[in-house]
Amino acid sequence: MPVTYKKTVAVLEGVCTVEEAEDLLIWLQNRPRAKVNLKRCTHLHAALLQVLMATGVPVSAWPEDPGLRVWLEVALSSHRCAGQGWEGGGQRGGPKKRAAMGPASGEGSASV
């Protein structure tokens, strides 16, 4: 059972497939204050990803899977930040802003 619906939290676990997308959307449409728990989620189908992005549902727990987490943090956090302008106009779902000005030199680079 990859998606479990609790009172106000939808728990996504393992690999969540395309079939779940519609159910999740309907569930979310009826619960404006709902959250999703992605802790044990290792992958979710693009359709589900789209639902999460479109509804802007808050995430109560991010995936433990670092690879998935990187994608989702960018895709889903920026949605909440939209309008603040950090991500830049017209660039919804922009990357996590981590660009640095000066690239670090390698460890132990001599400076003086």
Place this chain on the structure above:
Amino acid sequence: MKTILVVDDSSTLRMSMTSILSKAGYRAEEACSAENALEKLRSGLRPNLIITDLNMPGMDGIGLIRQVRKLPGVRFTPILMLTTESQQSKRQEARSAGATGWLVKPVAAEQLLQVIRQVVPGA
């Protein structure tokens, strides 16, 4: 001579920065804390650039940037923040406070000067 204010609680880092900067023909001013830096700025120090550490006892680098950006006479000063890899998440906050950019520690001399040359013209 262009003046650069270096704010860092680590005396090693201040010393290294000062050494790099003065060899490159800048005048380096040091402050050991954000409070110390503000004190100097309030008492008339007008640097062409401020380079501040993020993590300091007392007010941190972000707090300093926020204050400087409100301080008449110095609020236009470019401010570079020194961070480390592990502090990436802080950068958004720094940006919101008005940081001009950041440098990742440890900073190689050449790289530091390259960035400074871009930010402080005519030096």
Place this chain on the structure above:
Amino acid sequence: MNPLLAEFITESRDLLEQASQGFLALEKTPGDAEILNGLFRAMHTIKGASGFFEIGALTRLVHAAEDVLDAVRQGELELTPDRVDLFFEALDRVGEWVDSLEAEERLPPEAEETSAGLAGRLRGLLSETNGRRPTGSGEAVAEKRGDEDAGSAPRMSEPAPSWIVEVPEDVRRELYGVGGEGGSRAVAVTYTPDEQCFFTGDDPFHTARQTPGIRWGRVETREPWPPAEELDPYRCVLRFRLVAAASVEEVREWFRYVAEQVEVHEIVPEKWGAPVGTPEDRALGAAVEILRAQIELLAAPWDPDIRLGVLESAAAVMESVLADLGNGSEVGRLAEARVAAQGQGSGEPLRGLALEILSRLLGSDGARQGEPGEWPSSQPRETARERSQQENGASPGQKIRVLKVDQTRVDALMDLVGELVVAKNALPFLARKAEEVFKVRDLAREIKNQHAVINRIAEELQGAVMQVRMVPVSHAFQRFPRLVRDLSRRLGKRVQLVMEGEETEADKNVVEDLVEPLVHLVRNSLDHGIESPEEREAAGKPSEGEIRLRAVQLDDRVWIEVIDDGRGMDPKALKRKAYEKGILSEERLETIADEEALHLIFAPGFSTAEQVSDVSGRGVGLDAVRAMVDRVGGSVNVESTMGRGTCIRMALPLSMAVTRVMIVEVGGETLGVPIENIVETVRVPTDEIHRIKCHEAVVLRDRLVPLCRLVRILDLDGDATGSGEEEAVLVVSIDGRELGLVVDRFHEGVDIILKPLEGIMAGFRLYAGTALLGDGRVLLVLNLRELVPCL
């Protein structure tokens, strides 16, 4: 030594000490956020500063500690005593490495291995967190490359897509390294899946995530999201952008089933990545980074009250970048954008311009070659920022209140003062010569007067320099909370450490030399003094023992006391043990007083423990204490009550730079005797000297004082039998015992700088050292404690 390294050593020691105290404080108030932050910061600062030197092993260990502390700070990991032990171990190693850096300017050879082991153990703690911390960065691993020669795409054939300016710097740095000999190979992929793709069984997200060599990616929508009610979950409106360390072919192969939905560009990470190569490349790299940073700054959600500062600083930086690139044509547009930005109160106009410049920089390879028309050069012009800075003027001189001075400079000053003191001592000789040889009494008096003046100034100068060298004994005390904690844990005892008078000041050398004896004493108290909790309870004492470190200043001495409320020492047991070990003769066994017997613990080879423990070692500790106390011209004293505890007191000179000695003459030699040991000088009629067996003694004010003929002991020429009518006796006190030294003549007291004996002379333990006198003679100073066994 490189001054930067010296600074790093000093700073790291301070920070390690702070960290050590932080951990101890945390055991009292677990989870204290401020202490945790301080600890984290200490590690962080050491790590940052260590990056200046080629000491990767140290950096990595401190880095590991920092990361684990971060987890603790986030509440993900609890600091148990075992974990603190691990941290302490790491601090110890780093401390040793810092010592090694100071001594040899490099880490010990085994540091790499030690660092890897310890860092691994520290990072192992992270797996004990609730699992929310990613343990590695970047899950993607570069895929195996196909045939290098097979139809490689022309490099830089197409301008890189503009969105790659968004790729984080760390990803670019990583990509920069993957090139190998064939140059960096990386691709930028835009994947726009078909709207109906979900119905054909595609999972574009999966396809995107699994792209070979993927390093970075993001997903975005192609059109604004409708309200949730109107969303069609099965119509795909996503777009994926990603960067992969792979060849165009590999990526095309991966996306072959959706080839028409994918754009693949080969990109050259160096061009938009780490500044490497020629200085021009690096300048470009820096410019790119700065523009990128301004773009982000301008879009950031800053507060309105810093708006002006943000806009102006960004505009000024952009102007500076343009000027540096020799591109003045944009300056006019910049001015417009700046006005517009100010008018709208938004960063957008400036940001738009910055983006444009940036994509031109990145997209057009010809730009840097200075193609005509593309980047016409022009002189940098005066900017609003420069004007604003001109009116600000230069900074006024700053007042300095505290000077940090290298110790060697103070030492040099102290040496000069010492020489001045000695030179000044020449004046009384000169006065005497004036009077006795040249018979000019007036001149002699004049010289004496001048001597008094110079003497006063020299003393004040000496005091002033000493004052500079004074440091609080807390420097020596500060390691004890840690020591007591560790040892009591190991011994299974419960001990509270109380420190008093840490602010008492003494000469830096004294405080430094204090550390080692104190460690021995405290260890001894913990090991032998304090009983086990059960034993204490049985004796009706609180189960937690107490060790008190106390510093008090008394005149020109500082008393350092180590007091425990343990089982105390039994003088009878001590005597018996000393006798069994051959330290005490049978004769002395009978006569030795209890208080004196307590001092037997300082005799070489004495140990009171029934079993040798790993804490205070094999009984070598306490005689080392006395040796060290002797060396700095101090004394040590023991008081103990059975069942109640022990107090060991070291009386140390506040300063050890200048010693006052009395000059005596024996067998034609001049010798110095430390004034601190002298009780009195008396002349004793020969017939009042008693002979007991082969020893001589004299009764002074009802005390029997054994006599010691220095002529005989030191093997000097002269009368060793006492044939004259009276003897000059210098009564000295050594560890509570009085002794009469028979000398030929007493002279004046002088201040000297005691220099230890060197070379072959170092073996003569009867002498504490030498000093240069004002008239140029060399004075041998007696080491009184060594005389006692000669009796």
